[in-house]
Amino acid sequence: MTQPTEQLLKDPAWWDENCEPWAQLVAIENDARGGFELMHQRASAHGSMISVKHPDNDLTFYERPEPQSQEWDGEGLPPVGGECECTFAVEQHDTWHKGRVVFSGIDPEGREFFIVDTKTYQACYRSLAHVRPLRTKEQRDRDELLEIIYMNEPSEVIADAILAAGWRKGAE
DSSP, X not given: OOOOOTTGGGOHHHHHHHSOTTOSEEEEEEOTTSOXXXXXXXXXXXXXXXXXXXXXXXXXXXXXXXXXXXXOOSSSSOOTTBEEEEOOGGGTTOSOEEEEEEEEEEOTTSXXXXXXXXXXXXXXXXXXXXXXXXXXXXXXXXXXXXXXXXTTSOOHXXXXXXXXXXXXTTOO
């Protein structure tokens, strides 16, 4: 491997090929023989580190770039970089959060899994039970209308009829 350039360090594909999957930061340390070593670091809990002072030198840590967003239609597992919505057990799966798939792989027992990062939580999933594609504005409006209707007379048919008639939230 040749020493990465600033341009390569901005490429998510380079990170996928050359860095540990958990690494959020990487530094390039030059050695006395003219070579270099990549130093991987997890992201700081207090925000991203930009440089770290070592006794002999300053190392600049570069942040892993955000993966390119990829569309996911709900079929199969979501791709790394794909956006989705997910719920968490810590919230009894009551609230949907927008997130991005940051890793997928196969565990030692041969089962597929993926990790979603929502900036609030990160969670590992083995199925799609608590993960779904991003909803459209129309789907979000429909869900909000259904919530209002359920407070009174539960009926998805009523919501569909109102939306089919052209109602849109905020429309005059």
